[in-house]
Amino acid sequence: MIIKPEPTLKDLQFILEENRIKASDLLEMYRRMVLSRYFEEEIKRIYNQDKNPFNMAVGLIRGEMHLSIGQEAIAVGTLYNARDEDVVISTHRPHHHAIAKGVDLKKLAAEIFGKVTGLCRGKGGHMHLFDKTKNFACSGIVGASFPQAAGAAFAFKYLGKDNVAFAFAGEGTSNHGTFFETLNLASSWELPLVIVIEDNKYADSTPKSLTMATTFHYQQGLANNIPSYLVDGMDVIDIYITAKKAVERARRGFGPTLIEALTYRYVGHFEGDTEEYRSKEEVEFWYTVDPIKRHENRLLKLGYADEDKLNKIKEEAKKEVSEAIKFAIESPLPDPNEAFVGVFA
Numbered sequence: 183m184i185i186k187p188e189p190t191l192k193d194l195q196f197i198l199e200e201n202r203i204k205a206s207d208l209l210e211m212y213r214r215m216v217l218s219r220y221f222e223e224e225i226k227r228i229y230n231q232d233k234n235p236f237n238m239a240v241g242l243i244r245g246e247m248h249l250s251i252g253q254e255a256i257a258v259g260t261l262y263n264a265r266d267e268d269v270v271i272s273t274h275r276p277h278h279h280a281i282a283k284g285v286d287l288k289k290l291a292a293e294i295f296g297k298v299t300g301l302c303r304g305k306g307g308h309m310h311l312f313d314k315t316k317n318f319a320c321s322g323i324v325g326a327s328f329p330q331a332a333g334a335a336f337a338f339k340y341l342g343k344d345n346v347a348f349a350f351a352g353e354g355t356s357n358h359g360t361f362f363e364t365l366n367l368a369s370s371w372e373l374p375l376v377i378v379i380e381d382n383k384y385a386d387s388t389p390k391s392l393t394m395a396t397t398f399h400y401q402q403g404l405a406n407n408i409p410s411y412l413v414d415g416m417d418v419i420d421i422y423i424t425a426k427k428a429v430e431r432a433r434r435g436f437g438p439t440l441i442e443a444l445t446y447r448y449v450g451h452f453e454g455d456t457e458e459y460r461s462k463e464e465v466e467f468w469y470t471v472d473p474i475k476r477h478e479n480r481l482l483k484l485g486y487a488d489e490d491k492l493n494k495i496k497e498e499a500k501k502e503v504s505e506a507i508k509f510a511i512e513s514p515l516p517d518p519n520e521a522f523v524g525v526f527a
Contacts, residue, residue: 185444185471186414191483198484201423205486209495211262211418212481215254215474217499218278221287222249224503225277225294229453236454242511243295245307248275252416252448253380255473257282259421260348260378260441263429269334269347271327272320274309275380275447279320279350285313287506297513303523304516325358327351328377332364335373335438344433349377353442354385356399365406365440372437376428377403379442380415386451387459403440415445416473419480445473 189197198208226249232241239245250257257278261270264283272279280290285301293300294308301313309322317334321327331349338345355361356379368375379399383390396402403410409431414420421443428439446468450457481487487495 186417186420188476194480194484197419197423201426203419203422205484207262208419208477208481208484208486209491211258211422212474212477212487212492213495213499214258214282215418215477216496217287217502218254218257218281219251219474220496220499220503221281221291221506222251222277224507225249225291226251226449226453228507233454238454243308246274247308247453248451249449249453250275250278250447252468252472253382253445254278255418255477256378256380256415256421256443256445257350259418260350260376260425262422263426264348265345266316267343267345269317269331269338269345270319270350271331271334271348272311272318272350273327273352273355274320274322274324275352276309276311276320280311280313280318283313283316283318285311285316285318287502288509289313291506291510292513295510295513296515297510298516298520299509299513303520305520305524325351325355325360327355328358328360328364331377332368332373332375335368335375335432336371338374339371339435344374344435346374346376346429346432349375351377351379352385353379353381353383353390353399354388354393356402357385357393361399362402365403365408365438368438369406369408372435374432374435375438376425376432377438377440378425379440380445381442382415382445382447384451384459387455389459398442400440400442403442408438408440410440411442413441413443415443416468416471416476418473418477 229243229247261282270283289301296304298304301311312319327349331347335347400410400412411424413424
């Protein structure tokens with residue numbers, strides 16, 4: 183995997199100046215990444231309560247759970263320039279995207295807990311999150327994000343709007359037919375679509391190298407005449423710069439962009455995953471390029487924040503997460519009659 187070397191202070195200052203990235207932007211990106219990390223760590227803690235031996239059918243949070251701990255920079259960097267009117271279609275690993283899009287944290291938590299105050303009144307759970315106010319959606323169906331986001335992009339173009347649709351997916355998902363069909367039509371019709379592949383090395387437990395004829399997915403974008411880029415998914419600045427250009431290009435009517443971000447999930451594919459397919463040494467290596475710690479060190483090096491300021495951001499994020507979890511726990515479960523609400527015959 184390719185991880186860019188850490189730039190010198192002089193090079194970093196040049197990159198920020200060249201791309202007009204302000205200190206306030208870097209601090210806000212840090213806040214959003216920290217918020218996402220703390221939220222998922224707390225969800226992980228509560229999810230695994232009362233599950234020894236592991237049984238996903240018991241506990242305060244039931245069913246499968248897919249966390250994105252380690253991949254926060256991709257969501258934050260990509261969606262930093264997204265508007266509420268822009269559409270984001272996520273995957274079965276959706277929390278970091280939802281938080282980066284600005285989905286209400288309390289309603290997000292309540293939906294994960296299956297409570298009536300959740301985004302979908304407790305009916306969707308963590309893999310089926312929908313927020314009409316933020317134009318955010320996700321699906322447990324592997325490969326669904328590509329055509330769904332392309333449909334939204336087609337609507338924007340047809341209606342003459344300058345909005346953008348984002349499709350997130352993993353590298354395993356990108357071996358599905360929906361990926362190639364979407365690349366072809368998005369390119370042919372010049373749709374305002376940004377496709378982001380979160381390449382974390384493994385499709386569930388299968389190494390990417392065993393299932394692909396090419397080395398990278400961005401090469402497949404190039405084959406469809408789409409501007410395509412390989413970025414460091416553990417570097418929020420690298421992602422932000424590339425995504426900003428992609429978004430601006432789409433808004434101006436120049437068509438789609440494909441971004442492949444090399445990243446790593448510090449947890450298993452799902453909670454309960456024994457992770458026998460990867461070594462302890464591999465996981466330890468990726469912790470050395472933790473996107474939040476890297477960004478934190480840069481803020482300190484640039485003089486944009488000191489330890490006290492960063493600690494304050496962390497404490498505020500922890501408080502927001504705590505309030506969201508408390509809201510979810512204290513919210514009521516849906517009435518049984520909810521089963522008949524919103525059902526279309």
